[in-house]
Amino acid sequence: MGGAVKDIVSKTELDNLSQSGAPVVLHFWASWCDASKQMDQVFSHLATDFPRVHFFRVEAEEHPEISEAYSVAAVPYFVFFKDGKAVDSLEGADPSSLANKVGKIAGSSTSAEPAAPASLGLAAGPIILETVKANAKATVQDGAQPASTPEALKTRLEKLTNSHPVMLFMKGTPKEPRCGFSRKVVDILKEERVDFGSFDILSDNEVREGLKKFSNWPTFPQLYCNGELLGGADIAIAMHESGELKEAFKDLGITTIDSKESQDEAVKGGGITSGSMGLSETLQARLQGLVNSNLVMLFMKGKPDEPKCGFSGKVVEILNQEKIEFGSFDILLDNEVRQGLKVYSNWSSYPQLYVKGELLGGSDIVLEMQKSGELKKVLSEKGIIGKQSLEERLKTLINSAEVMLFMKGSPDEPKCGFSSKVVKALRGENVSFGSFDILTDEDVRQGIKNFSNWPTFPQLYYKGELIGGCDIIMELSDSGDLKATLSE
Numbered sequence: 403m404g405g406a407v408k409d410i411v412s413k414t415e416l417d418n419l420s421q422s423g424a425p426v427v428l429h430f431w432a433s434w435c436d437a438s439k440q441m442d443q444v445f446s447h448l449a450t451d452f453p454r455v456h457f458f459r460v461e462a463e464e465h466p467e468i469s470e471a472y473s474v475a476a477v478p479y480f481v482f483f484k485d486g487k488a489v490d491s492l493e494g495a496d497p498s499s500l501a502n503k504v505g506k507i508a509g510s511s512t513s514a515e516p517a518a519p520a521s522l523g524l525a526a527g528p529i530i531l532e533t534v535k536a537n538a539k540a541t542v543q544d545g546a547q548p549a550s551t552p553e554a555l556k557t558r559l560e561k562l563t564n565s566h567p568v569m570l571f572m573k574g575t576p577k578e579p580r581c582g583f584s585r586k587v588v589d590i591l592k593e594e595r596v597d598f599g600s601f602d603i604l605s606d607n608e609v610r611e612g613l614k615k616f617s618n619w620p621t622f623p624q625l626y627c628n629g630e631l632l633g634g635a636d637i638a639i640a641m642h643e644s645g646e647l648k649e650a651f652k653d654l655g656i657t658t659i660d661s662k663e664s665q666d667e668a669v670k671g672g673g674i675t676s677g678s679m680g681l682s683e684t685l686q687a688r689l690q691g692l693v694n695s696n697l698v699m700l701f702m703k704g705k706p707d708e709p710k711c712g713f714s715g716k717v718v719e720i721l722n723q724e725k726i727e728f729g730s731f732d733i734l735l736d737n738e739v740r741q742g743l744k745v746y747s748n749w750s751s752y753p754q755l756y757v758k759g760e761l762l763g764g765s766d767i768v769l770e771m772q773k774s775g776e777l778k779k780v781l782s783e784k785g786i787i788g789k790q791s792l793e794e795r796l797k798t799l800i801n802s803a804e805v806m807l808f809m810k811g812s813p814d815e816p817k818c819g820f821s822s823k824v825v826k827a828l829r830g831e832n833v834s835f836g837s838f839d840i841l842t843d844e845d846v847r848q849g850i851k852n853f854s855n856w857p858t859f860p861q862l863y864y865k866g867e868l869i870g871g872c873d874i875i876m877e878l879s880d881s882g883d884l885k886a887t888l889s890e
Contacts, residue, residue, distance in 0.1 A: 406449045407457045413468050416458070425455045425507040426483035430462040430474045432582055437495040441478040444497045452508045462582060470636065473621060476573060476581045482507050555608060559616045562609065564629040566599030567656050571613060572623040573604050580604060583635035584623045590642045595658040596651055627654050630765060632712050646703075646734075650711055653751040681745055685738065689746045692739065694759040696729030697786055701743060702753040703734050710734060713765040714753045720772050726781065758784055792849045799846065801866045803836025805888055808850060809860040810841050817841060820872035821860045827879040828862075833888055864888050 410416050410428070420426055429445050431438035442459070449457040462469045462477050472481050472488065480500060482490040484507045492499055563569055568591065574580030576588045576598075591598050603610040603622055614620050617631045625632045627650070632638065641647035651658070681689070693699055698721070704710030706718045706728075721728050733740040733752055744750050747761045755762045757780070762768065771777035781787070800806055805828070811817030813825045817839075828835050840847040840859055851857050854868045862869045869875065869887065878884040 406453070407446050407459060410458045410460045410465070410468065413465070413471065416460075416468060419456065419458070420483045420488075421486050423484075423486050425509075427455060427457050427504055427507070428472075428481040428483070429457070429459045430469060430472075430477050430479040430481070431459055432462055432477045435477050435580070438478045441495050441497070441500070444500060448501060448504050452504055455504060455508050476583075476622070555612045556616065559609065559612055560629070562601060563616075563626045563631075566597070567628055567654075568596050568598035568651070569626040569629075570598055570600045570623055571603050571609075571626070572600055573602070575602055576600055581622075587623045587625060587635050587638050590638055590647070594642065594647060594651065596656060627651070627656065627713075628766065630713055630716065637712075646710070650703075654713075655750055681742055685742050686746065689739065689742055690759070692731060693743075693746075693756045693761075696727075697758055697784075698726055698728035698781075699756040700728050700730045700753055701733050701739075701756070702730055703732065705732055706730050711752075716765050717753045717755060717768050720768055720777070724772070724778060724781070726786065757781065757786065792845055793853065796846065796850055796853050797866075799838055800850075800863050804865055805833055805835035806863045807835050807837045807860055808840050808846075808863075809837055810839065812839055813837055818859075820858075824860050824862060824872055824875050827875055827884060830879070831885040831888075833885060 407429075416428070427445075427448075429442065431442055433439075445457060445459070449455070460468050462474055462479070472479075472491070476493055478493075478495060480492040480503070481488055482492075482503055489507065490503055492503055562571075570576075570584075570587060570591065572579060572581075572584035572587065574584060579585035579588055580602075588600075601609065603613065610622070613624060617624060619631060619634060621634055623635055623638075625634070625638050632650070633641075638647065641650060692701075700706075700714075700717060700721070702709065702711075702714035702717065704714055709715035709718055718730075731739065733743070740752075743754065747754060749761060749764065751764055753765055755764070755768055762780070763771075768777065771780065799808075807813075807821075807824060807828070809816065809818075809821035809824065811821060813829075813835075816822035816825055838846065840850070847859075850861065854861060856868060856871065858871055860875075861871060862875055864887070869878075875884065878887055
C-alpha cells in the first residue's frame with residue numbers, strides 16, 4: 403500500500419492518536435469488498451497529497467469494537483477527526499467527497515463544493531477515479547426506484563417485513579453478502595436451521611432509507627420475526643451465542659428446518675397425538691397469583707428498563723405511551739413460570755399482557771389495539787386509566803366543579819381561619835361548590851401554586867379560572883359582588 407497509510411491494531415491506539423488533536427482519517431474496509439479495494443488506492447494517494455493528516459485503515463470485521471464505536475454498518479466507511487473529536491463521516495465509494503472532507507480537516511478547503519479530481523493529486527490515477535465513480539453511479543442507477551407517497555411506502559414496507567416469518571434486510575443476498583455484518587447474520591440463521599426470506603437493500607434505495615425510519619433502526623442488516631424488528635447484527639449475534647435466539651424463534655412459533663421435517667414425518671406416520679398438558683395445583687395457584695398481582699401485568703423477557711427482546715420492548719413502549727402503570731415478570735429468570743404460563747394461557751409466545759388476570763394478548767395484538775384505539779377503550783372499560791401528569795391532574799381537579807375551592811381541611815372541618823372564612827362567605831351566598839383538601843396531597847399543594855401563580859391558600863376557581871384567595875373573596879362578599887361573580 404502506497405502513501406503514509408498505517409493499520410490500526412487496537413482501539414487504545416486510535417484513542418491515543420485522536421486525542422493528540424492532529425487531523426486523522428480512518429478508513430474502515432474489508433478484503434472481500436471490491437469498492438474497499440478501489441477506495442483504498444484513492445486513500446493512499448490522498449495520504450501522499452496531505453502529509454499533515456494521519457491516514458489509518460481498520461479492517462472492520464477484524465476489529466468489531468472499533469467498528470461498533472463508530473456505528474460502521476457497511477464498507478467502505480470513513481471517519482474524520484480534528485482537535486480530538488470525530489467531526490464527519492462518509493459511507494460508500496465517493497472519491498471526490500473523500501478528497502473534499504480530507505481537505506477540510508487538513509485546513510486547505512472550506513468549500514462545500516465537491517473536490518475536483520485534481521485535488522487528489524497528479525498521482526491519484528484518473529483510471530482509478532473513473533472506475534470508482536462508474537461503480538458508484540452504476541449502483542445508484544441499479545437501485546433507482548420511482549418515488550412513492552409516504553403511505554404507499556409504509557404499506558410496501560409492512561408487506562415486505564411480513565412477507566416471511568423470518569425476514570432479513572441485508573446488503574447483498576444470502577449467497578453473496580456484500581458486507582460482513584450481513585454475512586454473519588446469514589450464517590447465524592443457517593446455524594439456527596430456520597427458513598428465512600431476504601431483501602437486498604442495495605437494490606432499492608427507497609426501501610433502504612424508508613426502513614430506517616419505519617423501524618427506527620439506522621443500520622443494516624435488520625432482522626424481522628413475524629413482522630416485528632428483532633434487531634441488527636449485534637443483537638442477533640449476542641442472542642445466538644447465549645441461546646436466546648433459538649428460544650425466541652421457538653416462542654414465536656417459528657419452526658426450524660429439523661423440527662419441520664420431524665413434524666412432517668410424524669404426520670405421515672400418524673405419530674402426532676392430541677392431548678392437554680396438565681399443571682400441578684401448586685404451579686397453577688402460583689401462576690394465578692402472578693397474573694393477578696397487578697391490574698395490568700406484563701410477562702416479558704427482561705425488565706421494563708432493560709427489555710431483552712424487541713417484542714417485549716415494543717409492549718413496554720406502548721404501555722408507557724398510554725401512561726399505564728403495570729407490573730412485570732422476567733420469564734427468563736424462571737423457567738417453570740415461562741413454560742407453565744404457555745399452558746395456563748394457551749399462548750405459546752412472549753410477551754404476554756394480562757389485564758385483571760385475563761390474557762389480553764402478545765405484542766402483535768397489543769400493537770394493533772393501540773393503533774385502532776381499542777386498547778385505551780378496553781382498559782377504560784376495566785377501570786384502568788392512564789396516569790395523568792401533574793398539570794393534567796390539576797386541570798381535571800380545577801374543572802371538577804363549576805365553583806372549586808382548594809383549601810386546608812374540608813368545608814365541614816376547615817383547618818385554617820382563612821379557609822373557614824371563604825367557606826362561610828360561599829355558604830352565606832348559597833353558592834354550591836366543590837372542594838379539595840390540599841393538606842392531603844403535597845403534589846397538588848405545591849403544583850397548584852406554580853400552575854396558578856398564586857402562592858397561598860385557599861384558592862377559589864370559577865369555570866376553571868382563578869378568582870383569588872381569602873382577601874379577594876372577602877372583598878367581593880363585603881361589596882355584594884361575590885354571587886354575581888360566580889354566576890357570570
